[in-house]
Amino acid sequence: MAKITFITQDDENIVLEADSGSVMALAVENGVSGIDGDCGGVCSCATCHVHVNPDQVSQTGEASEIEKDMLELDDNANEYSRLCCQIEISEKLDGLILTVAN
Amino acid sequence: MNKSDLNDPFEQARVEQGFAQVSDQDDPVTMVLRLKDVRKCAHNTKTFSSEDVPGRIVVPSEVNIRTTRQIPFEVDPPMHKGYRALLDPWFKRPLEDEYKAKLNAQIDELVDAVINGEPVEVIEQFSLVLQSRALTLLLNTPFEDSDLWISWGTHVFRSEGEALDGDKAQILYDYIDAEIERAIANPSDDLYSVLLAAEVDGKKLTKEEVKGVIVLTFSGGRDTVINAVSNTIAYFAEHPESLQRLRDEPEIRGRAIEEFIRYFSPLTHMGRVVTEDTQVCEHAAKADTRISLCWASANRDASVFETPNEVVLDRKMNPHVGFGFGHHNCLGATHARQILSTLINVLCDKVQTIDLLDTEDNIEEWDEFKRKVGYHRLNVRFNPK
Numbered sequence A: 001m002a003k004i005t006f007i008t009q010d011d012e013n014i015v016l017e018a019d020s021g022s023v024m025a026l027a028v029e030n031g032v033s034g035i036d037g038d039c040g041g042v043c044s045c046a047t048c049h050v051h052v053n054p055d056q057v058s059q060t061g062e063a064s065e066i067e068k069d070m071l072e073l074d075d076n077a078n079e080y081s082r083l084c085c086q087i088e089i090s091e092k093l094d095g096l097i098l099t100v101a102n
Numbered sequence B: 001m002n003k004s005d006l007n008d009p010f011e012q013a014r015v016e017q018g019f020a021q022v023s024d025q026d027d028p029v030t031m032v033l034r035l036k037d038v039r040k041c042a043h044n045t046k047t048f049s050s051e052d053v054p055g056r057i058v059v060p061s062e063v064n065i066r067t068t069r070q071i072p073f074e075v076d077p078p079m080h081k082g083y084r085a086l087l088d089p090w091f092k093r094p095l096e097d098e099y100k101a102k103l104n105a106q107i108d109e110l111v112d113a114v115i116n117g118e119p120v121e122v123i124e125q126f127s128l129v130l131q132s133r134a135l136t137l138l139l140n141t142p143f144e145d146s147d148l149w150i151s152w153g154t155h156v157f158r159s160e161g162e163a164l165d166g167d168k169a170q171i172l173y174d175y176i177d178a179e180i181e182r183a184i185a186n187p188s189d190d191l192y193s194v195l196l197a198a199e200v201d202g203k204k205l206t207k208e209e210v211k212g213v214i215v216l217t218f219s220g221g222r223d224t225v226i227n228a229v230s231n232t233i234a235y236f237a238e239h240p241e242s243l244q245r246l247r248d249e250p251e252i253r254g255r256a257i258e259e260f261i262r263y264f265s266p267l268t269h270m271g272r273v274v275t276e277d278t279q280v281c282e283h284a285a286k287a288d289t290r291i292s293l294c295w296a297s298a299n300r301d302a303s304v305f306e307t308p309n310e311v312v313l314d315r316k317m318n319p320h321v322g323f324g325f326g327h328h329n330c331l332g333a334t335h336a337r338q339i340l341s342t343l344i345n346v347l348c349d350k351v352q353t354i355d356l357l358d359t360e361d362n363i364e365e366w367d368e369f370k371r372k373v374g375y376h377r378l379n380v381r382f383n384p385k
């Protein structure tokens, strides 16, 4: 089981738990505002953009080339950006803190 | 080649040069063909603007047949942002349960009406009807309005043998003018009334602005949806195993929809006007000329998509631009995705196989590039489960 915290743009903290699936799906199922997941997770829409807490980047790993290319043109992107449909939930993510970018 | 295959006429030009020059009336267009370049140009709205004379970013150019600015389509940031902020929540309504239920009922009834062992001409008898009825949900207008829209046929803007017909486009403008007057006299909870009461950046929308939004929902959501639906039916007709797979594995239906949008790319390209001398793929693009962002070509870019010319129903990484990219990404995408999702659910539920009887392709021509976008005629038979 992994416990993941989402911090939305209006500073709401939402703590969710799951053991599988994508982080995007978890956020959408629980109505985290700012994560729409329009494309269902195939890396085409960038409506699942989060900033990973800088201390925890090793937990999520790096974005793939394709994901980086998407993020490169996103005005809110920084070095901690990820499209969270590309992050699979596992034990490894326990305690992760994500800030919703939009 | 199967009848339901859609070719990629841009491959050689995309690989060799990355762009292609095509003619259009007296205003040629440099098509941008690679995925990365298409995204970059879409993102750079300062250099590649949507906000020139109304109609100029459409290819073929419509500057001679209309003066109404389409909103938010022909507005650049920062103004664009205010309009989208107003429109986005309304165009997300297809995610609501009540909307989904109504759409499901519409498509269910339509499919029931065509599973009768008789040949069905899909474009006129199915896709146009489906698209028009579903549009009443998006605009929140009476279901009966769709009868009139269906009677306009697939070519609202076009007469036989003529690509652009100002008189025909006028039918739609006159209709929308009358609807706006109706909504002013009797406000309701339809999109007309919502827009007439709305403000953007502290200013009420004018009638001309309301018209600019509404005409776009009619034109942008018509051929695109009709082509997406028709191509999907033709694909299932030739690939019964795919329909069966989606029946057995409902969890991949979402991916299949994105893959259909990538492969079919119902909107081939859309133009931009260059605002300052610049370069596209090391090719000079001069101020006041046009480029186009070729979504259809970008979606077959082998440097990004493995086996780009194959439909891979459960394609996992699929960064397609079928609904555009960046600021102007498709406002109707939620509605379009909901239509395809509902259609697939109903077909899986009720239809065993589809026989492809005969077809006449609808082929767009941009000089030497001939791209099939769908069908003029698509006769099939639906076989019940």
Ligand code: HEM
Binding pocket: B042, B071, B072, B073, B074, B084, B138, B216, B217, B218, B220, B221, B222, B224, B225, B228, B261, B265, B266, B267, B270, B271, B295, B321, B322, B323, B324, B325, B327, B328, B329, B330, B331, B332, B333, B335, B336
């Ligand atoms: C499968 C169906 C559809 C496809 C493939 C599609 C494709 C696209 C694409 C590629 C763009 C980007 C244009 C650009 O960047 O210049 C776009 C924009 C747009 N589409 Fe769609 N579309 C579809 C359905 C619809 C529907 C159903 C509607 C509404 C009823 C609609 C309304 C719009 C509008 C208003 C824009 C302009 C958005 C803006 O400028 O901010 N589309 N569409």
Ligand code: HEM
Binding pocket: B058, B060, B062, B066, B070, B073, B157, B158, B163, B164, B165, B169, B215, B216, B219, B220, B221, B223, B224, B227, B266, B267, B268, B362, B364, B373, B374
């Ligand atoms: C008032 C606005 C518009 C008018 C008057 C208009 C007019 C036309 C005309 C005349 C054609 C036929 C072209 C030909 O056969 O050569 C056409 C095709 C098409 N239009 Fe538009 N258009 C408008 C806006 C849009 C927008 C905003 C989109 C998408 C975002 C769009 C998508 C398409 C597509 C995909 C086709 C190809 C359909 C096919 O050939 O099957 N249109 N339009």
Ligand code: FES
Binding pocket: A024, A036, A037, A038, A039, A040, A041, A042, A043, A044, A045, A046, A047, A048, A083, A084, A085, A086
């Ligand atoms: S959900 Fe579309 S890119 Fe992540």
